[in-house]
Amino acid sequence: MAGSVIVITSGKGGVGKTTTSANIGTALAHMGNKVVLIDTDIGLRNLDLLLGLENRIVYTIVDVVEERCKLKQALVKDKKNPNLCLLAAAQTRDKSAVDAEQLKDICEQLKKDFDYVLVDCPAGIEQGFQNAVAGANEAIVVTTPEMSAIRDADRIIGLLESKEGVEKYRLLVNRVRPKLIKSNDMMGVDDVVEILSCDLIGVIPEDTNIITSTNKGEPVVNDEKSLAGQAYLNVARRIMGEDVPLLDIDEPKTLLDKIKKFFAKKAQG
Amino acid sequence: MYDNEFFVVDMSSCSSTGEIINSLSLALETLDHSGKRIILKLNDSNLNQSQLLSIQSLITSYGCILDTIETLNESTARIAENMNIATQKPIEKRVESVASDVSNDGFKQFSLNTEDNNSIALKDVNGLHFEADLDAIKNQQENIDIKSDLRQAGINPQEDFDSIEKQVISQFQNPAKNNVLEDNFINQNKVFENQQDNQEEYLDAEKNSIGVYKKAYDENDVTADDWEEVDFYETPTNEPVVSDTKSTTYINQTLRSGQILESEGNVVIIGDCHPGSEVRAIGDITVWGVLSGIAHAGYKGNKNAKVRALKMNAVQLRIANCYSRRPDGTNIPYIIRSSIFTPEEARIVDNEIMLFKINQN
Incomplete structure (x- = not known):
């Protein structure tokens, strides 16, 4: 069975593409899938840090392309989960070291052995983006509820639609803060979906655990208490085709809120 | 007299106050000594009251107490005693x-x-x-x-x-x-x-x-x-x-x-x-x-x-x-x-x- 190649992209930088890739990859591997993560951000690699695999990288995607090693040799196994592999980007080169055809070729080869090939796309719409999208047949567009990120996501969706091979693209709204949405200081998830008119694959709440997990080099899905981790697990389930309702990301209600709600209902009734 | 509460810091190879303070802060930083009583070994260098005070305050800032100073120098010992710090002469010469x-x-x-x-x-x-x-x-x-x-x-x-x-x-x-x-x-x-x-x-x-x-x-x-x-x-x-x-x-x-x-x-x-x-x-x-x-x-x-x-x-x-x-x-x-x-x-x-x-x- 050939696996699917999913590109994780956003256009704008800093919205959480790499964090999303690391977490969805780990979550999918947890559920028993064979997963390979490809970092295409050549020259500014970060995915290895988030997975805590920085010290194991010897060969990179550039070495594979320039035939200094075989593809299998460049795959770094995860510390905890043998189902998860990383194909790291080179730090000492730039995006022009790889072209779209070569990346497509790598994706085709990996598809045979893995259930999911997740491609972490660099920011921007230049060569790096073109490379990353080349082999993909699905896309996850990451955005945050901010105008700038939404505009960039819109541009990306336009580019994805014109690309052959990308059959499906879905939206992931990251760094959502329910409190700000309630006070009308932040755009709601519904508004974002409406503006972009795109299927939603998940909503990830803002979570301070992300910062510590990034520094530790351990994806937040491993932390059961983390709300963002739960949300990423749900996203992984949806990728696998399960129908999972959206996570209730509201902050836990106080007793006072509940009483207010009760009386409001009574008044209406 | 010696037990787990005490920590002996040997500074007898340091000659100047700057060196002592430098080495001491390194030593205190590397291990967790909080709450320990420090026994400071010095050589015969002559320290005045302000120098001793600065050493004492350094030790206090790491959460330790300067308990005893071991020195050969008479005047250093006298000043230390005036500051209510116990003094003693080096005993275990052989090990040193x-x-x-x-x-x-x-x-x-x-x-x-x-x-x-x-x-x-x-x-x-x-x-x-x-x-x-x-x-x-x-x-x-x-x-x-x-x-x-x-x-x-x-x-x-x-x-x-x-x-x-x-x-x-x-x-x-x-x-x-x-x-x-x-x-x-x-x-x-x-x-x-x-x-x-x-x-x-x-x-x-x-x-x-x-x-x-x-x-x-x-x-x-x-x-x-x-x-x-x-x-x-x-x-x-x-x-x-x-x-x-x-x-x-x-x-x-x-x-x-x-x-x-x-x-x-x-x-x-x-x-x-x-x-x-x-x-x-x-x-x-x-x-x-x-x-x-x-x-x-x-x-x-x-x-x-x-x-x-x-x-x-x-x-x-x-x-x-x-x-x-x-x-x-x-x-x-x-x-x-x-x-x-x-x-x-x-x-x-x-x-x-x-x-x-x-x-x-």
Whole structure:
């Protein structure tokens, strides 16, 4: 069975593409899938840090392309989960070291052995983006509820639609803060979906655990208490085709809120 | 009189107040002493009241109490007594003299070694500074190592001071046992293997911060079975290359992420090598700073090549066709990285890369 190649992209930088890739990859591997993560951000690699695999990288995607090693040799196994592999980007080169055809070729080869090939796309719409999208047949567009990120996501969706091979693209709204949405200081998830008119694959709440997990080099899905981790697990389930309702990301209600709600209902009734 | 509450800090090799304060802060930083009562050993240097006060306040700032000062100098003792600090004359002279002999040996060995390696650039540029720094480094290392050394020599550090003292003296007097101590130290330096999931060992490694680079690959690490058959850059030749015949590249800047420095001879970097940078040399690599990137010495197959750094935090060390990587979880955070320096040298022993403290071989 050939696996699917999913590109994780956003256009704008800093919205959480790499964090999303690391977490969805780990979550999918947890559920028993064979997963390979490809970092295409050549020259500014970060995915290895988030997975805590920085010290194991010897060969990179550039070495594979320039035939200094075989593809299998460049795959770094995860510390905890043998189902998860990383194909790291080179730090000492730039995006022009790889072209779209070569990346497509790598994706085709990996598809045979893995259930999911997740491609972490660099920011921007230049060569790096073109490379990353080349082999993909699905896309996850990451955005945050901010105008700038939404505009960039819109541009990306336009580019994805014109690309052959990308059959499906879905939206992931990251760094959502329910409190700000309630006070009308932040755009709601519904508004974002409406503006972009795109299927939603998940909503990830803002979570301070992300910062510590990034520094530790351990994806937040491993932390059961983390709300963002739960949300990423749900996203992984949806990728696998399960129908999972959206996570209730509201902050836990106080007793006072509940009483207010009760009386409001009574008044209406 | 001695028990777990007390901590003896030996500063008898320091001559000036600045040196004492420097070494003392290093010693207090490295281990958790909070709440301990400090017994400070000084030599016969003459300290006035303000100097003693500053030492006392330093100790207090680390959450410890200056309990006793051990000094030969009469006036220092008098001033200390005026400040309500107990004083005493040094008692265990014998142990001290043996210990100082040992450390002197280490010192001599170090200077001999630099001559062996002919790292002329290092000596020419910084010979003086290095010797000056050595005392501080030595003191700090003694403090770190004393507990683990005791444990390895079969002495329980939790025992009371008198019995430890007796055992240490007997071990120093007995040459055979002394060798055991030394052997243990070398073993401690050896590359740990098969410890991937042992968190405790990682923690220990972090404390000692030496000799814990492991082989680049376990079977689990990489999916390929035949990685060893592929050469990384060029086919290694096994001809020994004498590094002092090579030219030396001298760089006075910080290597940043993504930068590569490649040299046909030796490399001396005055500055740090940040994570993501790479240094490749046919000869030796010497980093006068924190080495956090990848270093590949003797990359054309010279197995005698060495990597030295004031602080070894390298993601990967490669010498000739040997690879090793930093154990997980031992990354020295950016914040504390410049406070403690333990100069280390990496070289190949039995086809494995091993780390050695630079002044104790």
